[in-house]
Amino acid sequence: MKIGLDIMGGDYAPKAAVLGAIEACKTLSEGQKLVLIGDKDAAVSILQENNFSPDNFEFVHTTEVITMGEHPTKAIMQKPDSSIAVGFKMLKENSIQAFSSAGNTGAMLVGSMFSVKTIPGVIRPAMTTIVPKLKGGLGIILDVGANADCKPDVLLQFGVLGSLLAESVYGIPNPRIALMNIGEEEEKGNLLSQATYPLMRDTKLFNFVGNVEGRDLFEDNNDVIVCDGFTGNVILKLAESFYVITLKKRLKDEFFDRFNYEQYGGSPVLGVNAPVVVGHGISSPEAIKNMVLLSKNMIETNLIDKIKKAFQ
Amino acid sequence: MKIGLDIMGGDYAPKAAVLGAIEACKTLSEGQKLVLIGDKDAAVSILQENNFSPDNFEFVHTTEVITMGEHPTKAIMQKPDSSIAVGFKMLKENSIQAFSSAGNTGAMLVGSMFSVKTIPGVIRPAMTTIVPKLKGGLGIILDVGANADCKPDVLLQFGVLGSLLAESVYGIPNPRIALMNIGEEEEKGNLLSQATYPLMRDTKLFNFVGNVEGRDLFEDNNDVIVCDGFTGNVILKLAESFYVITLKKRLKDEFFDRFNYEQYGGSPVLGVNAPVVVGHGISSPEAIKNMVLLSKNMIETNLIDKIKKAFQ
Numbered sequence: 001m002k003i004g005l006d007i008m009g010g011d012y013a014p015k016a017a018v019l020g021a022i023e024a025c026k027t028l029s030e031g032q033k034l035v036l037i038g039d040k041d042a043a044v045s046i047l048q049e050n051n052f053s054p055d056n057f058e059f060v061h062t063t064e065v066i067t068m069g070e071h072p073t074k075a076i077m078q079k080p081d082s083s084i085a086v087g088f089k090m091l092k093e094n095s096i097q098a099f100s101s102a103g104n105t106g107a108m109l110v111g112s113m114f115s116v117k118t119i120p121g122v123i124r125p126a127m128t129t130i131v132p133k134l135k136g137g138l139g140i141i142l143d144v145g146a147n148a149d150c151k152p153d154v155l156l157q158f159g160v161l162g163s164l165l166a167e168s169v170y171g172i173p174n175p176r177i178a179l180m181n182i183g184e185e186e187e188k189g190n191l192l193s194q195a196t197y198p199l200m201r202d203t204k205l206f207n208f209v210g211n212v213e214g215r216d217l218f219e220d221n222n223d224v225i226v227c228d229g230f231t232g233n234v235i236l237k238l239a240e241s242f243y244v245i246t247l248k249k250r251l252k253d254e255f256f257d258r259f260n261y262e263q264y265g266g267s268p269v270l271g272v273n274a275p276v277v278v279g280h281g282i283s284s285p286e287a288i289k290n291m292v293l294l295s296k297n298m299i300e301t302n303l304i305d306k307i308k309k310a311f312q
Numbered sequence: 313m314k315i316g317l318d319i320m321g322g323d324y325a326p327k328a329a330v331l332g333a334i335e336a337c338k339t340l341s342e343g344q345k346l347v348l349i350g351d352k353d354a355a356v357s358i359l360q361e362n363n364f365s366p367d368n369f370e371f372v373h374t375t376e377v378i379t380m381g382e383h384p385t386k387a388i389m390q391k392p393d394s395s396i397a398v399g400f401k402m403l404k405e406n407s408i409q410a411f412s413s414a415g416n417t418g419a420m421l422v423g424s425m426f427s428v429k430t431i432p433g434v435i436r437p438a439m440t441t442i443v444p445k446l447k448g449g450l451g452i453i454l455d456v457g458a459n460a461d462c463k464p465d466v467l468l469q470f471g472v473l474g475s476l477l478a479e480s481v482y483g484i485p486n487p488r489i490a491l492m493n494i495g496e497e498e499e500k501g502n503l504l505s506q507a508t509y510p511l512m513r514d515t516k517l518f519n520f521v522g523n524v525e526g527r528d529l530f531e532d533n534n535d536v537i538v539c540d541g542f543t544g545n546v547i548l549k550l551a552e553s554f555y556v557i558t559l560k561k562r563l564k565d566e567f568f569d570r571f572n573y574e575q576y577g578g579s580p581v582l583g584v585n586a587p588v589v590v591g592h593g594i595s596s597p598e599a600i601k602n603m604v605l606l607s608k609n610m611i612e613t614n615l616i617d618k619i620k621k622a623f624q
Contacts, residue, residue, distance in 0.1 A: 134557070145494055148502035182457055182545040190460035190542040214549030218557070230502040233494040234543055235550060237526030242554050245446070245530070251563050 001031060002058070003296050004096030007038035008065045008083040009103025010283045014038055017102065018046040020288020025056050027293065034292065035096050038062055038083040062086045068281060072106030076114065084108065088115035091274050098295035100266060102279030102288060109146055109269060109278075116274040119304075121311030123154050125271035126161055127229070127278065129236050132258035134218045140166050141180075141217070143229035144236045144267065150228040152195040155179070156203060160310050161270040162224035163206040168301040169268070169294070174207050178222035180231060181211035192228060200226075205310070218255075265290030268298060271307065275299055313343060314370070315608050316408030319350035320377045320395040321415020322595045326350055329414065330358040332600020337368050339605065346604065347408050350374055350395040374398045380593060384418030388426065396420065400427035403586050410607035412578060414591030414600060421458055421581060421590075428586040431616075433623030435466050437583030438473055439541070439590065441548050442482075444570035446530045452478050453492075453529070455541035456548045456579065462540040464508040467491070468515060472622050473582040474536035475518035480613040481580075481606070486519050490534035492543060493523035504540060512538075517622070530567075577602030580610060583619065587611055 005024075007017040018036070025034050036043050040061040044054045064082040066075040076085055084103055088111040091099045101108055109127070118125055126143035133139055142162050147154065159177045166175035179200055181189045186197055188211060200208040212222050217235065227235070243259035265287060266279035275298035279291040298304070317336075319329040330348070337346050348355050352373040356366045376394035378387040388397055396415055400423040403411045413420055421439070430437055438455035445451055454474050459466065471489045478487035491512055493501045498509055500523060512520040524534050529547065539547070555571035577599060578591035587610035591603040610616070 148494060148505075180546060182460060182542055182549075190540070193460075193542075214546040214551075215553035215556075217550055218553065228502070230494055230505070231543060231546055234492060234526040234547060237494075238529055238547060238550055239526075241527035241530065244527075245567070246563075249565055249567070251558075251565065253561055253563065255557070255561070 001296070001299060002033050002035050002096045003292060003299070004035045004037055004087050004090055004099040005288070005292055006083040006087050006099070006101030006103055007036045007043055008062070009101035010279060010288070011068070011281050012283070013102065014042050015046055016283060016285050017288050018043050019050065019285035020283070021057065021292065022047070022050060022052045023285060023289040024292035032296065033058055035060060035090070037087045037090070060086060060090065066104050066107045068104055070104060070107070072104060072110040075104065075107050076110050084111055088112070091276070092116050097299050098275035098277070100277035100279060100291045100295045102266070102281060102283035102291065105145070105278050108276065112269050112272040112276045116272050116276070119271055119273055119308050119311055122271040122307070123157055124150070125269055126158050127267045127269055128162065128165060129267050130264040131217055131239070132255060133220055134255060135220045138170065139223050139225065140170070141225040141227070141232055141235065142270065143227065143232050145229045145233035146269070147229040149230070150192065152192060152199055155192070155196045155226050155228065156199045156205070158226045159200060159203070159206045159208065159224070161307065162226060164303060164306050164310060165268060165270060166223050168303045168306055169297050172223050175223040176209040176221070177206045177224045177226060178209050178212040178216070180225050180227035182213060184211050184213070186211070262287040263290060265292070265294040268294065274304060313608070313611060314345050314347050314408045315604060315611070316347045316349055316399050316402055316411040317600070317604055318395040318399050318411070318413030318415055319348045319355055320374070321413035322591060322600070323593050324595070325414065326354050327358055328595060328597050329600050330355050331362065331597035332595070333369065333604065334359070334362060334364045335597060335601040336604035344608065345370055347372060347402070349399045349402070372398060372402065378416050378419045380416055382416060382419065384416060384422040387416065387419050388422050396423055400424070403588070404428050409611050410587035410589070412589035412591060412603045412607045414578070414593060414595035414603065417457070417590050420588065424581050424584040424588045428584050428588070431583055431585055431620055431623055434583040434619070435469055436462070437581055438470050439579045439581055440474065440477060441544070441579050442576040443529055443551070444567060445532055446567060447532045450482065451535050451537065452482070453537040453539065453544055453547065454582065455539065455544050457541045457545035458581070459541040461542070462504065464504060464511055467504070467508045467538050467540065468511045468517070470538045471512060471515070471518045471520065471536070473619060474538060476615060476618050476622060477580060477582060478535050480615045480618055481609050484535050487535040488521040488533070489518045489536045489538060490521050490524040490528070492537050492539035494525060496523050496525070498523070574599040575602060577604070577606040580606065586616060
């Protein structure tokens with residue numbers, strides 16, 4: 001098994017990425033190899049500074065970097081030797097079995113769709129985020145920004161993707177899928193949620209538990225919350241801002257501790273033909289480590305095959 | 313000046329409403345009278361228990377109550393002697409100059425539009441909520457649920473309504489109006505926000521400062537955030553849930569204290585021909601008092617005339 005990591009992605013790259021790779025490497029089993037994609041000289045120098053043998057990794061040297069502000073499609077096209085473009089090329093060729101990066105989210109999405117491509121039957125891939133639950137454990141919300149406008153059948157599919165992720169990767173049995181809405185009753189909502197509700201109510205594809213509201217994000221009445229990417233992105237960034245506020249105010253609480261994105265590693269891109277994880281731009285070594293382990297977990301649990309089967 | 317208050321609305325009515333009315337009454341000037349609309353016997357009995365003379369108020373006795381779960385339009389039609397229906401009848405006839413209730417939000421919205429009616433030129437009235445800012449002071453977000461689906465010209469108008477509310481009632485000079493979006497750049501967003509941005513950028517109706525994201529809700533880069541009612545309602549309920557979490561965890565902080573809805577009284581319904589305020593269902597006496605004072609403030613600042621003028 002070869003796990004690809006973009007060491008040029010993220011605000012603290014390549015250092016945070018390489019330090020995270022060291023920590024991830026220590027947890028790998030025999031036959032599992034981490035492939036560092038990016039500036040090899042920089043990586044080797046960081047490894048040597050940290051007395052960690054470069055022999056623990058494979059390296060694929062690249063000469064270009066897609067920065068955070070770049071236009072995703074243009075950047076992928078115009079920088080074929082960027083770590084992200086090369087990573088996706090390798091993923092497509094199965095030289096690596098998963099690819100993760102804390103770099104340009106748009107480029108990671110575009111790269112996924114252009115290279116490994118969307119799984120047949122999936123209308124739109126989605127980005128997910130992990131949410132800590134007040135009573136412990138975690139939940140999933142999707143989409144958090146890949147699709148600003150969604151149709152009801154797209155949201156229905158997000159329910160399938162989220163359910164499989166929750167069950168396979170996070171070990172939640174028979175996950176409870178909820179629809180983000182502005183009221184609990186079936187008839188509540190905007191045109192999108194009103195049209196989606198009956199599709200979800202009548203589906204046998206997952207365990208639909210009805211509408212939830214903004215206040216239910218951290219509650220235990222759901223495992224997976226489905227919404228369009230506009231709503232999900234607003235929720236994600238608002239929730240993050242609360243975490244940042246609790247940090248700045250030095251409010252200590254185990255619930256807030258579990259907000260820490262570092263623990264979760266990143267957001268899986270669901271619905272493409274290989275495991276892809278996008279990390280937070282500010283990813284620390286700990287976050288990078290967990291991003292790598294999440295992508296490994298997506299390989300080991302055969303998530304992609306399960307999704308393919310569900311959409312056959 | 314006569315200020316109407318529904319004493320049957322809210323989870324703790326009529327007691328919380330009447331106790332709040334007592335507190336509000338103490339702050340009124342000569343010529344300002346609070347009109348209590350609802351079960352007069354119950355109100356008088358609560359006043360007597362609290363040694364407060366019923367002579368301080370006017371009473372309009374009603375025999376019906378619209379409960380929280382009722383269908384708004386049906387309830388207003390089928391319960392003509394409910395406190396909400398009577399309150400709006402009085403508001404329409406100018407027997408009261410403002411009306412507020414912590415009761416059924418939908419019925420308050422429908423009542424506003426059926427009785428005092430939408431101001432000519434306003435496409436859709438909106439509901440607003442107050443947001444505490446981290447650096448102090450407050451901001452406004454609208455719509456928070458009156459219009460689940462919005463068109464770009466409706467959002468543009470929300471900018472006008474929010475700007476006038478911020479300036480007139482909350483004393484914020486030249487309010488900065490922002491569009492809730494999923495990226496700062498002009499081209500970001502869903503179809504709605506992409507179509508709304510150029511309208512706001514080119515308008516001379518208010519001071520547009522561009523896109524904001526979920527993380528900017530409590531930041532000082534805006535005074536008024538405009539969004540559709542679906543997004544706003546999700547934001548409102550998520551933000552409320554954070555406040556509730558900090559309360560449950562007994563996390564003391566002046567910022568969280570300012571989250572307390574009790575201070576703000578309620579949500580003005582903007583774009584109708586009279587001051588209408590809807591309080592939180594769980595309104596305490598303190599919240600009711602501030603709801604009454606907010607509706608009084610809307611009268612005193614001539615907010616409705618200013619809105620009418622803006623839409624002439």
